[in-house]
Amino acid sequence: MSITRRSLLASVLPVLTIMATKIPTHAEIPKKFSTPRTLGNSNAKVHVEEWFSLTCVHCGRFAHDILPQIQKKYIDTGKVFYIFKDFPLDKVALKAAIVARSLPVDQYKPFITALLSNLDQWAFNENADPLQELQKYSILAGMSKERFQQVTHDDAIQKIILEESNYAEKHFKIDSTPTFIFNGKKVVGELTLDKFDQEVNDALTRTVPS
Numbered sequence: 001m002s003i004t005r006r007s008l009l010a011s012v013l014p015v016l017t018i019m020a021t022k023i024p025t026h027a028e029i030p031k032k033f034s035t036p037r038t039l040g041n042s043n044a045k046v047h048v049e050e051w052f053s054l055t056c057v058h059c060g061r062f063a064h065d066i067l068p069q070i071q072k073k074y075i076d077t078g079k080v081f082y083i084f085k086d087f088p089l090d091k092v093a094l095k096a097a098i099v100a101r102s103l104p105v106d107q108y109k110p111f112i113t114a115l116l117s118n119l120d121q122w123a124f125n126e127n128a129d130p131l132q133e134l135q136k137y138s139i140l141a142g143m144s145k146e147r148f149q150q151v152t153h154d155d156a157i158q159k160i161i162l163e164e165s166n167y168a169e170k171h172f173k174i175d176s177t178p179t180f181i182f183n184g185k186k187v188v189g190e191l192t193l194d195k196f197d198q199e200v201n202d203a204l205t206r207t208v209p210s
Contacts (some may be wrong), residue, residue: 006030006147006209009169009191010171015187015199029088029122031038034131035105036083036084037083037084037100037109038081038082038106039071039075039081039082039084039109040075040076040078040079040080040081040082041078042110043081044078044079044080044081045079045201045203045204045208046074046079046080046182046183046200046204046208046209047079047081047082047083047182047183047209048081048082048083048180048182048200048203049083049085049179049180049181050082050083050084050179050180050183051084051085051086051087051165051174051176051177051180051181052084052085052086052087052113052116052176052178053086053088053089053090053091053093053177054086054088054093054096054097054100054115054116054123055088055089055090055092055093055118055119055123055124056089056093056177057097057119058165058177058189058190059116059176059178059190060116060117060119060124061116061190062190062191063112063113063116064113064116064117066190066191066193066196067113067206068193069156069193070082070193070196073193074196080125080200082186084108084109084112085106085164086101086161086164086165087165087167087168087174087177087179088161088162088165088178089205092123092130092134094103094124094146094158094161094162095131095134095152096112096115096156096162097161098151098152098154099111099138099143099148099151099152100115100157101121101132101157101161102143102151102157102177103138103141103142103143103145104142104155107141107142110141111137111138111141112148112163112176114140115134115137121195122134122136122137125178130151135148142169153191173186176189178190182199182200182202182203182207183203183206183207183208183209184203184208184209185199185203187199193203
């Protein structure tokens with residue numbers, strides 16, 4: 001686990017624990033926040049989860065260079081069901097994930113693609129506040145300034161994202177991004193299209209986990 005993620009959890013989780021009685025239960029949280037963001041047909045023979053951080057340069061390169069090829073070759077043809085899974089490595093990534101989850105479902109992928117393709121402009125710009133830059137992207141996606149302030153201070157959505165990523169860390173031993181799971185098999189690191197091809201073919205020999 002990276003130092004930044006350890007620091008993130010150390011600073012955020014105690015607050016969530018203290019405020020636990022004020023946070024809605026999972027069943028009470030609107031489904032639009034807790035429902036996974038996906039691409040393709042859920043009946044596809046291969047299910048691929050990508051655990052990613054919105055401040056991960058490797059995730060950014062994959063999103064910009066490789067994922068469009070994967071979508072054309074596998075997702076749009078019904079061969080792969082693709083599932084986005086948040087694994088924020090720092091506080092900025094967590095805020096970005098919260099904003100992304102708060103957008104309409106059809107705005108999710110364009111929004112995260114824009115963020116991941118422009119990390120130098122908003123997340124790692126030494127001359128700018130990353131949260132202010134994040135807000136600019138959210139406005140382009142149709143979110144008002146008032147709504148941005150509301151969702152970035154929403155403990156319920158934050159709790160969903162952290163609980164999910166903590167579960168992945170504990171049960172799948174995920175500790176870096178990107179990490180992929182092909183029909184139950186974990187594959188760590190940024191993938192080329194050829195490597196993705198190999199993993200899809202291998203996954204066809206295994207059933208999709210229930």
